[in-house]
Amino acid sequence: MLLTRDDWYELSRDVDWELDHVDRATAFPANWTGADGIPEQAWDAWEEPFRVSYRDYVRLQREKESGVKAVSQALVRSGTYEKLDPGHVAASHLHMGTTCMVEYMAVTMQSRMCRFAPTPRWRSLGVFGMLDETRHTQLDLRFSHDLLKHDPRFDWAQKAFHTNEWGVLAVKNFFDDIMLSADCVEAAMATSLTVEHGFTNIQFVALAADAMAAGDINWSNLLSSIQTDEARHAQLGFPTLQVLMEHDPQRAQQALDVAFWRSTRLFQTLTGPAMDYYTPVDQRKMSFKEFMLEWIVNHHERILEDYGLAKPWYWDRFLLSLENGHHAMHLGTWFWRPTLFWKPNAGVSKAEREWLREKYPTWEDNWGVLWDEVIANVNAGRMDKTLPETLPSLCNLTQLPLGSAYSRHELAPHQLTYGGRLYSFDSEVSQWVFELDPERYAGHRTVVDRFIGGEIQPMSLEGGLLWMGLTPDVMGDDVYQYAWAREYAALVETEAGALAGVPVAGE
Ligand code: MN
Ligand code: MN
Numbered sequence: 001m002l003l004t005r006d007d008w009y010e011l012s013r014d015v016d017w018e019l020d021h022v023d024r025a026t027a028f029p030a031n032w033t034g035a036d037g038i039p040e041q042a043w044d045a046w047e048e049p050f051r052v053s054y055r056d057y058v059r060l061q062r063e064k065e066s067g068v069k070a071v072s073q074a075l076v077r078s079g080t081y082e083k084l085d086p087g088h089v090a091a092s093h094l095h096m097g098t099t100c101m102v103e104y105m106a107v108t109m110q111s112r113m114c115r116f117a118p119t120p121r122w123r124s125l126g127v128f129g130m131l132d133e134t135r136h137t138q139l140d141l142r143f144s145h146d147l148l149k150h151d152p153r154f155d156w157a158q159k160a161f162h163t164n165e166w167g168v169l170a171v172k173n174f175f176d177d178i179m180l181s182a183d184c185v186e187a188a189m190a191t192s193l194t195v196e197h198g199f200t201n202i203q204f205v206a207l208a209a210d211a212m213a214a215g216d217i218n219w220s221n222l223l224s225s226i227q228t229d230e231a232r233h234a235q236l237g238f239p240t241l242q243v244l245m246e247h248d249p250q251r252a253q254q255a256l257d258v259a260f261w262r263s264t265r266l267f268q269t270l271t272g273p274a275m276d277y278y279t280p281v282d283q284r285k286m287s288f289k290e291f292m293l294e295w296i297v298n299h300h301e302r303i304l305e306d307y308g309l310a311k312p313w314y315w316d317r318f319l320l321s322l323e324n325g326h327h328a329m330h331l332g333t334w335f336w337r338p339t340l341f342w343k344p345n346a347g348v349s350k351a352e353r354e355w356l357r358e359k360y361p362t363w364e365d366n367w368g369v370l371w372d373e374v375i376a377n378v379n380a381g382r383m384d385k386t387l388p389e390t391l392p393s394l395c396n397l398t399q400l401p402l403g404s405a406y407s408r409h410e411l412a413p414h415q416l417t418y419g420g421r422l423y424s425f426d427s428e429v430s431q432w433v434f435e436l437d438p439e440r441y442a443g444h445r446t447v448v449d450r451f452i453g454g455e456i457q458p459m460s461l462e463g464g465l466l467w468m469g470l471t472p473d474v475m476g477d478d479v480y481q482y483a484w485a486r487e488y489a490a491l492v493e494t495e496a497g498a499l500a501g502v503p504v505a506g507e
Contacts, residue, residue, distance in 0.1 A: 005051075005053055005056075009051060009053065012053070012124075013120070013121050013124045013125075014120055014121060015120055015124075016120040024040075028116060028118065029116075030183075031183055032112065032116040032183055032184065033116050033117065033118045033183060033184050033185065034118075034182075034183030034184045034185030034186050034187075034188075035118040035184075035185060037247065037248055038118070038185075038243060038244070038247045038248065039247070040118075042243050042246060042247055043118050043119035043122075043243060044119075045239075045242065045243060045246075046119045046121055046122060046239045046240070046242075046243055047121075047239050048121060048122070048125055048235055048236055048238075048239055049235055049238070050125075050232050050233075050235045052128065052232075054127075054128075057128050057131070061131070061132075061135065064225050064228065065135065067221075067225065068139065068221055068222055068225045071217065071218060071221045072142075072143065072146065072218050072221070072222070075217060075218040076146050076218070080215065080216075080217065080218065081147060081150055081218075082150070083215065084214060084215060084216055085214055085280050085283075086343070086345075086479050086480070087277075087278045087279070087280060087345035087347070087479050087480070088210075088211070088214040088216060088278060088279055088280060088283070089151075089216075090274075090278050090342045090343050090344060090345060090479055091207065091210075091211075091274035091278040091279065092211070092216065092219050093151070093153040093154070093156065093341065093342035093343075094270065094273075094274060094278075094342045095203070095207070095219075095270075095274070096140055096143070096144045096154060096156065096157040097153070097156035097157060097159075097160040097168065097341055097342070098160065098167070098168060098171045098270055099140060099203070100137060100140035100141060100144070100157040100158065100160075101137075101158075101160065101161035101172075102171065102175050102179075103133050103136035103137040103140060104133070104137045105175050105176075105179045105180055106129075106133040106136070106179055106191070107130055107133040107134050107137065108179065108180060109133075109179040109180065109182070109187050109191060110126050110129035110130035110132075110133055110233070111126070111130050112126075112184060112187070113125075113126030113129065113130075113184050113187070113188075113236070114126035114127055114130060116183075116184055117184045118184065118185075122184070122236060122239075122240070125233070125236050126236075128232075128233060129233035129236070132229035132230075132232075132233055135226075135229065136226050136229065139222055139225070139226065140157050140222075141157055141158060143157075143218070143219070143222055144156075144157035144158070145157075152473045152474055153341055153342055153474050155474075156341050156474065159469070160341065162469075163468060163469030163470075164447070164467055164468050164469060165339070165340075165341060165468045165469060165470065166339060166391075166394075166399070166447045166468065167269065167333070167339075167340065169399055169447060170266070170269065170398060170399035170400055171266065171269075171270070173398075173399050173444070174262055174263075174266050174398075177262075177440075178190035178191050178195070178259060178262070179191055181440075185240060185244065186255055188236055188237045188240040188241075189237065189240070189241065189244075189252060189255035189256055189259060190255060190256075190258070190259035190262075191259075192233070192234050192235075192236050192237035192240070193234070193237030193238070193240075193241060193256065193259075193303065194256060194259035194260055194263055194300075195259070195263055196230045196233065196234035196237075197230075197231075197234035197235075197237055197299070197303075198260075198263070198295075198296050198299050198300055199263045199266075199267050199296060200227065200230050200234075201227070201291075201295045201296065201299075202267055202271045202275075202288070202291055202292065202295065202296065203223070203267070203270070203271050204223045204224065204226055204227035204230065205223075205224075205227060205295065206271070206275060206285065206286065206288075206291045206295070207223060207271060207274060207275065208220045208223035208224045208227070209285045210274075210275060210279040210283060210284060210285055211223065213279075213283035213284075213285065214279060214280060214283045241303075241307055242307070245307050245308065245309075249308070249309070252307070252309065253309050253310065254436065256303075256304070256309065256312075257312040257313070257314075258433050258436065260300060260312060260318075261312070261314065261318070261429045261430070261433065262397075262398065262433065264318060264321065264322070264325070265321075265325065265398045265400060265405065265426070265430070266398075267292075267326075268288075268321070268325040268326035268329050268404075269326070269329045269333075269400060271288065271326075272288045272325070272326020272327075272329060272330065273326060273329060273330040273333060273344065273347075275287070275288040275291070276288045276326065276327075276330070276347070276356070276359070277330050277344070277345055277346070277347030277348075277352075278344070278345045278347065278479075281347075281351055281352050281355050284355070287359040287360070288326055289322055289323065289359065289360065290359070292322055293322075297322075314428070314429045314432070317406075317427065317428070317429055318429075320406055320407070320410075321405050321406055321427070323360060323362060323407070324362075324366060324367075324405075324406050324407045325404065325405050325406065327360070327363065327366065327367045328367075328401075328403065328404040328405070328406075328407075328408075329400065329401075329404050330344075330347075331367060331370060331371070332392065332401050332404055334346055334478070335374075335386070335387075335388060336388050336392070337387075337476040337477055337478065338387070338388075338461070338465060338470065338475050338476060338477070339388075339464070339465065339468060339470065339476070340470075340475075340476030341470060341474045341475070341476065342474075342476055343476050343477055343478065343479035344476060344478070344479060345478075345479045345480060346371075346374075346478055346480075346482075346484055346485075347484075348368075348371045348375075348484065349484040349487060350487055350488075352484075353368065356368075362407070366407040366408055366409070367408070370408065374386050374485075375485050375488050378482050378485040379485055379486070379488065379489040388461065389461060390461070391447065391448050391451055391461075391464060392448075393424060393448055394424075394446040394447060394448050395424065395425050395426035395427075395430055395446075396423040396424055396425060396434065396441065396444070396446060397425055397426075397430040397431070397433055397434050397441060398425075398426055398430055399446055399447075400426055401426070402424055402425075402426050403426070404426055405426045405427040405429075405430070406427070414426070414427060414428050414430070414431045415431075416431060416434075416435070418434075418438050418442055419438075419442060421442070423442075447464075451464065455467075
């Protein structure tokens with residue numbers, strides 16, 4: 001008689017053995033498991049809600065995989081890609097370049113869980129997580145390879161993490177920290193609970209909806225398929241938090257607060273501009289802020305409440321940043337556009353500004369006035385004034401430009417001296433993260449540190465671009481060739497006569 005899954009599941013996922021030749025601490029060192037201070041028996045309570053057998057897993061994944069492949073093959077043949085809006089396409093370049101290798105880093109993280117997680121149940125689940133992330137890496141590579149003939153930027157799915165492009169270094173810095181350098185417990189808090197259960201929804205649900213509206217069915221489909229896996233393997237965060245709450249709630253609070261802030265800053269860089277500027281305005285489903293509030297903030301608040309944790313101490317600062325951080329990052333990345341491997345869309349035509357004003361009431365005062373200067377320079381043909389000559393100062397934690405966390409009215413520096421070296425931060429929150437564990441971050445040198453140290457030669461923007469691997473065929477420029485600026489010149493000419501070329505703030 002064949003047993004049903006429920007008859008053997010408990011036994012199969014709980015296989016463990018007594019160690020004869022080494023002691024447990026040698027086989028499962030605390031700096032790998034993260035289980036320091038938590039009694040071994042505590043892990044008996046670790047229950048994952050997602051009961052899946054290897055056989056079920058393979059069957060389901062096979063179906064998903066052939067679904068994605070069928071859609072992609074049909075679409076590659078039908079020439080859909082050529083019809084896509086170039087602003088939207090930039091979002092897919094940005095995604096592939098910055099995400100593909102993160103998926104691959106996640107394979108390593110999940111493999112560590114397979115080997116070192118403090119309970120056999122978690123180790124079993126890690127096997128599925130590892131296979132998931134391998135699939136995601138392969139999906140991104142196949143998608144990008146199919147489109148390489150249209151644009152060399154898709155090469156950056158594989159290439160980006162082997163370059164020194166500054167944005168990629170910021171992404172890599174964060175995931176090195178929470179995936180490659182984190183012990184199992186910390187990775188479960190920072191990656192599984194915060195990034196996978198929360199923030200990936202912006203990239204894989206919100207952006208998937210925008211991509212579908214933009215007619216990019218292939219990419220939308222790929223993102224949604226990946227998200228079904230993320231939603232499953234992210235579950236391992238909950239039982240881990242449960243155990244941690246019993247034995248070290250302070251550590252849980254801190255790990256989540258750090259990960260939430262660092263994730264916010266990163267997604268303000270990657271997804272904020274893609275949602276609120278690159279996606280054509282009539283195809284946007286929700287603003288970045290609206291999506292963050294509904295999907296991320298609500299989820300996160302619920303987790304904190306359910307487990308008896310407090311909101312992060314920096315909540316007010318987070319809300320202020322939510323209003324501004326991605327607008328700052330967008331303006332900065334557009335201005336430093338030669339340092340990107342995609343073509344950003346300024347996204348500030350009149351219709352787009354109206355949308356921005358409606359979604360962000362303080363947008364004109366904080367960001368519109370700065371864009372007006374850009375527009376005036378573009379319309380007067382002073383292109384050199386719209387391009388950088390130097391590199392911006394970078395935060396020693398997030399690796400993002402100083403002044404990019406809040407509005408343009410809050411540029412007060414956050415600095416400290418540690419071990420004889422001066423460190424700068426984009427916010428008091430990033431400084432707080434650094435101070436929690438300075439040795440973890442202190443040795444790292446930002447792009448600007450390396451520039452000043454003479455590692456980047458010649459010491460000019462050209463030298464910097466060369467060092468970042470930015471060749472002319474991929475180097476960023478305004479995706480619409482500044483066409484959006486013209487409507488401001490025309491309006492000023494007809495309405496204000498003599499002031500041709502000078503924009504009117506708020507128009
Ligand atoms: Mn993944
Ligand atoms: Mn994942």
